[in-house]
Amino acid sequence: MIVFILAIILFSIGLYGILVKRNLIKMIIGLVIMEYAVNLMLALVGFRTGGIAPIITSEIPEAAKFVDPLPQAIVLTAIVIGLGTTALLVSFAVRIHEKYDTFDVRKIRKLRG
C-alpha cells in the first residue's frame, strides 16, 4: 500500500516541475518524471504476493504462480511512447533557443490575447 502512495508522490513532484519551473528544460524533465511515475504505478498494479517472473521455460511448468504479465506489456509500449514524446520536445526546445535566444518561458510570449 505504501508503494502506491510513493508512486503518487513521485507523480506530484513531476507535476510540480511543470507548473512552477520557468526553464523549458526543467519543464521537460518534469514531464519525464511524471511518465516514470505512471509506468512505476502500472508495474506495481500487476504484483501478486509470492509470484515469480512470468516466463515459461522447460523447468517451470505452465501453471506456476506468476505475476500478472499484462501490465508489463503495457509498460513497454508506454516507455516507447514516452521516448517519442521526449525526443520531439527536446528538438523543439533546441529550435526555440535558436529563435528566441532564451530558455525562460516568461520571455517567450509572442502570442497572447
Added chain:
Amino acid sequence: MRGMTLIVKQITNLMVPSILLLGIYVVLHGHLTPGGGFAGGVLIAGCFTLLILAYGSERIKSEAKKMRASLTESIGIFLFWFITIIGLLNGTYFFYNIIAKTNPGEPFKLFSAGIIPLCNIAIGIEVGAALFSIFITLAILKVGERL
C-alpha cells in the same frame, strides 16, 4: 565534436563487436527471453552512437548522407506492416500468426512461435535506425541541413 583519446578509441574497437552481437542476440531471442525488438534496437543504436562519440563527428560528416539512416528506418517499419497484413491478404484475420498454424516448431527452440521473431527483427532494425538518426540530427547536423 572532437574525438577522444587513444585509450578510448582502442577499447571501443574491442567492445563494439560484442555490443552489436549482444543487441542482435536480444532481438533474435525475443520470444524466449526478456527483451525483444525495442530493447535490442536500443542496444544496436547505442553501439553506433558509441562509435561516433569515440571517433568524433568529423569522420561522420562526410559519410552521414551515405548512411541512409532514415531510409533504413522506413524499410524496417514497412516490413513490419507487411508482416501484419499477410493474414488479411490470405483471407484470415488481421495480424494472424500464419506460420505457427501451418508448421509450428517445437517449444523453447529458436524456430518457434510463428511470425513473432520476424516482427522482432523488423522492429529491431527500425528502432536502431530511428534512434541513431535522432542522435545525428540533434548532436551533429547544423540548422537547415537534412539527413
Added chain:
Amino acid sequence: MNLLPLFVVVPLGTAFITLIISKLWDRSADWLANIATIFLMGLAIYCLRFTGQTITYFAGGWEPVEGIPFGIAIVVDSLTIVMLLIVNIVGFGVNIYSINYMSHYTDKPKYYTLFLLMMAGLNGVLISGDLFNLFVFLEITAIASYALVAFGIGSEELEASFKYQILGGTASALILLGLALFYFMTGTLNLADASQIINQIGTNPALVFISILFLVGFGLKAALMPFHSWLPDAHPSAPAPISAMLSGVVIKVLGVYTLVRLFINVFGFNNVPFIPTIFIILGVLSMVVSAYLALGQNDYKRLLAYSSISQIGYVMFAFGLGTPLGFLGGIFHLLNHAASKSLLFLNSGAIVYATDNRDMTKMGGLSTKMPVTSYTSLVGSLSISGIPPLGGFWSKLVIIIAAVQAKHYILSGVAILISIVTLVYYLKSQRLAFWGTLNDIYKNIKEGPFGMSFICILLALLSIGMGLLLLPSLRSLLLDPAVDVLKNGIDYGKTVLGG
C-alpha cells in the same frame, strides 16, 4: 468483416510507402496520399449499411474463451459510423485542398506522411474496443498533430506547439494513471467486459477517483473551459488545412467521443451521478467565457479558435442533460460544426494564400476579388450562428428544446443569448474582412486555385443540406441508431459480447 481493420491498415501503409517512394520521385506523394483518402471515404460511406447492428472483430483470431475476451477487440456500432463519416469525409476534403496550399511550404512528402499517420490514429481511436488500444492510437494522433502544428518553422509556430505538447503530455500521463487504476479495479481492459463488471460493483470511491482522472485527461484533449489554454495558440499557428482538421475533427474524436463512450457506455450515468452535472457546468462555462473572449479578437483564425471552444461547450452541455433528445442534439451539432468550422478554416487559408496576413483590421473589401471565399464563409458563419434554414439552426433548436424539457430554463436562455453573441462576432469578422472598401495593397490578388475552391463549395453545400438529416426517413438511417447506442448505456457490454 475483414474490411474493418482496413480503416487503420490503409493510411498506415500508405504513410510508410510514401516515405520510401518520395525519395525517388517527388510528386508521387500527392497521388498516393489522395488515393488513400478517397479509398477511406468510400469505405466509410460503404459502412453505412451496417447501421443498427454492432460488429465485433477480434484481431489475430483470438476469440473469447468462456465469454472472457482476452484478445484485442475492434467494435463498430452506430455511433462509431457517424464519427467515421465525419473523420473520413473531412480528411478527404482537407487532403485535396492541401495539394495546392502546401506548395508554399517545403518538404511536402513529410507533410503527407504525418497527415496519413494522424488519419490512421483517428480511425484507430474510433474503432477500438479496448481501452489501451484507444490510448495508443490517441498518442499516435497527438504526436502527429504536435509535429504538424509546427510545420512552417517560424517562431510563433514553435512556441504554440511547445505549449500544446506540454499540456498534451500531461493529459496523456493522467489518462495512463487512470488506466492503471481502472485495470486494478476491474481486472480487464476490454470496454464491454469492464462495463458489465462495473455494473455489478456499483458506486465506490475508486470509481470516483478514476472518473475525475479521465475527466481531466480527456477534457484537456477536448479543450473544455479550465483546460483550454493551448487551443487559441495552436489552431491559428498551424497551416490552414491542419487547423481545419484539428478544429473540425481531432478535438471531437479525442475529447468528446472518448468522454461520451467512457462515461455513458462503460461507467454509466447512474454509477457516477456527479458527472452529468460537471458536464453541464463545464459546457456552460466554455460557451459563455469563450464567446466573450472571441468578441475582442483581431486575428481571424484566433477568433475561429475561440468559437470552436464555444461550440464544443454546446455539445458537452447537450450530452450532460442525459435525455435522448439531448444526445440527438449533441451528435447532430457535432456533424454541423465539423462541416462549418472546417469550411471557415479553409476559407481563412485561402485568404492567407492570397494576401499573406491574418489581421482583420488590415483586410477589407475582399469580396470583390475573391467571391467564392466570401460567399462560402458567409454560409459557414450563418450556419454556426444558427440562422434558419441552414444546418446549425436545427441542431441548436434541438439542444434548446432538450434543455427546456429537462427543466433547465435559465441555462437554455443563456444558450440562446450566446447564440446571439456568436452571430455578433461572426458578422463583425465578415464586415471587417470581406465587405467595405478594398485595401490598395491587395489590388492584384485573385481567387485561389480550382482545387481549393471546389472543396470550399462542397463543404458549403454540406452545411446547407445538413438540416435534411432531421427528416424521419434520413434520421432513422443515421442519427437514431446512434442515439439508441447511447440510450442503452450500460447494455453496451451485452450487445458487444453476447450478440
